[in-house]
């Protein structure tokens with residue numbers, strides 16, 4: 001009895017410690033992509049976010065007209081330096097200083113994170129050598145403006161920075177060896193500056209690519225209704241009821257193997273398309289996936305490897321974007337149609 005009591009007190013202390021690390025129990029934001037020619041004015045977008053209770057959002061650039069609309073909104077922003085800006089940010093400290101002065105400083109009160117580039121190591125691989133120097137130059141400029149403790153610098157990664165041959169079970173996760181020369185300095189930077197590792201995580205894409213080897217309820221976080229779909233990670237002694245957790249912990253394992261298991265993790269994108277032609281894309285499936293992720297995050301539990309560490313997640317995306325390229329489903333990730341009506345109900 002006494003032993004049980006002290007164990008639970010200890011557990012409470014450990015939970016409190018980890019939740020302190022995670023800056024709260026869990027938080028949900030939304031990615032405001034603007035690759036559409038029929039989207040509402042920025043001011044209306046801010047009101048839409050407020051009306052739906054979002055406290056944070058991500059944009060894919062530092063467009064002043066957009067940043068202007070968010071001032072005083074109470075919504076914390078993650079902004080991005082675009083891949084096109086990396087050449088100058090990496091090679092010229094003065095250009096980085098100016099970029100921060102013009103693009104960040106006037107809106108500093110609303111900005112929480114600057115993501116340098118988008119999926120550079122995989123989607124824009126030839127720019128990989130520019131990534132770390134850009135992060136350093138931007139951070140030095142933030143230091144000069146005394147903003148480095150309130151605005152953190154990171155960069156977003158796609159799931160294919162992981163080694164595709166060792167992504168299962170999650171405890172086998174490791175980064176693709178050919179990317180380590182770029183990844184390791186970045187991880188050192190994130191650790192030193194107490195910034196999070198940012199990952200874009202799409203169970204939908206893994207499900208599509210698995211040709212039936214992954215069951216839909218497992219991908220949609222619906223395994224409670226299909227208990228035979230629990231995955232046991234024997235090496236780690238952990239149980240996975242959904243692919244979202246499994247993908248996150250594959251990243252966590254990869255970080256641990258390089259000695260960076262203590263980095264916070266932010267899911268900068270996750271979502272499920274409500275249409276677009278494949279059988280898994282439907283309003284019903286999108287609604288299930290997104291609401292199940294929201295419930296998971298708001299429930300305050302983390303992943304099996306980090307059960308007490310609250311999740312920080314951005315849902316992709318705010319709107320269906322008719323100018324996104326790629327397969328048809330790419331234009332159907334939105335929570336809202338461009339006329340601001342809901343694609344499906346959210347429980348937030």
Ligand SMILES: *[C@@H]1O[C@H](CO)[C@@H](O)[C@H](O)[C@H]1NC(C)=O
Pocket residue numbers: 162163164165176177178
């Ligand atoms: C690692 O990345 C390279 C370059 O993108 C790719 O060709 C290779 O297939 C990847 N290897 C694994 C095991 O994922």
